Amino acid sequence: MAKILEVKDLCKTFVIDKRQNNVLKNVNFTVEEGDMIAIMGPSGSGKTTLLYSVSGMDAATCGSVLFEGKDITKLSQNELSNLRLNEMGFIFQQMFMMKNLSILDNIVLPALESKKDNEKKPEKIKRALELMRKLSIIDVADNDINEVSGGQLQRACICRSMINKPRLLFADEPTGALNRTASGEVMEAIVKLNNEGTTVMMVTHDARVAARCKRVLYIVDGNIKGEFISDTNSLITDNERKLNNWLLDLGW
Numbered sequence: 194m195a196k197i198l199e200v201k202d203l204c205k206t207f208v209i210d211k212r213q214n215n216v217l218k219n220v221n222f223t224v225e226e227g228d229m230i231a232i233m234g235p236s237g238s239g240k241t242t243l244l245y246s247v248s249g250m251d252a253a254t255c256g257s258v259l260f261e262g263k264d265i266t267k268l269s270q271n272e273l274s275n276l277r278l279n280e281m282g283f284i285f286q287q288m289f290m291m292k293n294l295s296i297l298d299n300i301v302l303p304a305l306e307s308k309k310d311n312e313k314k315p316e317k318i319k320r321a322l323e324l325m326r327k328l329s330i331i332d333v334a335d336n337d338i339n340e341v342s343g344g345q346l347q348r349a350c351i352c353r354s355m356i357n358k359p360r361l362l363f364a365d366e367p368t369g370a371l372n373r374t375a376s377g378e379v380m381e382a383i384v385k386l387n388n389e390g391t392t393v394m395m396v397t398h399d400a401r402v403a404a405r406c407k408r409v410l411y412i413v414d415g416n417i418k419g420e421f422i423s424d425t426n427s428l429i430t431d432n433e434r435k436l437n438n439w440l441l442d443l444g445w
């Protein structure tokens with residue numbers, strides 16, 4: 194498998210009132226095409242900072258982040274925004290959407306911003322509708338964002354994150370604000386996209402969610418302390434039990 198992301202000696206330090214907080218300390222890992230990785234760890238261990246640093250949303254303090262061989266820490270702000278718009282998708286716990294647009298219009302919006310493909314607007318709308326059908330939210334295409342459930346809204350956010358056919362999907366606690374049923378539906382959607390070839394890297398506190406991933410990296414105090422590889426041949430419940438035991442051993 195080709196490497197899509199190579200993180201080498203990544204450090205991130207925040208300075209507040211001249212006080213340094215070394216949040217990421219020489220982090221190294223690789224993400225291969227088709228991977229689905231969960232980042233877990235105690236609160237404040239640096240999970241979100243890691244996600245933001247490797248996706249170029251936040252600047253690294255030192256080290257390198259190779260996205261398909263290109264070091265994104267060396268890119269200009271403009272190059273980074275283009276890369277994020279066209280090659281990366283983002284899902285957050287807070288489902289930021291434009292209030293004055295329908296669900297469909299929200300999903301299409303990043304495609305209208307992108308010059309990646311030479312597509313006309315009707316083709317972009319067609320693609321958005323296909324994504325909505327795949328994630329079982331086609332019925333709410335014309336609804337306002339306050340006329341859908343939390344699970345539907347998050348699946349709409351996933352459609353939006355996929356509209357420019359990203360190579361890598363980043364998710365920060367994508368199920369954090371959802372009940373168990375909606376969380377299950379959102380995970381089904383993400384697993385489906387991963388099965389179709391989208392590489393996924395997500396932060397989660399939920400072992401049930403992480404158990405659906407192929408790998409789990411456990412981060413403590415800005416360092417990766419261990420890696421769990423899912424047994425894809427075992428039942429999801431068995432994998433979840435093994436993951437829970439592994440997390441307990443690490444002090445979770």
Ligand SMILES: Nc1ncnc2c1ncn2[C@@H]1O[C@H](COP(=O)(O)OP(=O)(O)OP(=O)(O)O)[C@@H](O)[C@H]1O
Pocket residue numbers: 207208209214216234235236237238239240241242243
């Ligand atoms: N923009 C920022 N400016 C200053 N410090 C920050 C910033 N973002 C994060 N930090 C600090 O970095 C550390 C790690 O935060 P981060 O949000 O990455 O942890 P986390 O593992 O995702 O936590 P949680 O599970 O609670 O969301 C914390 O000490 C936090 O205060």
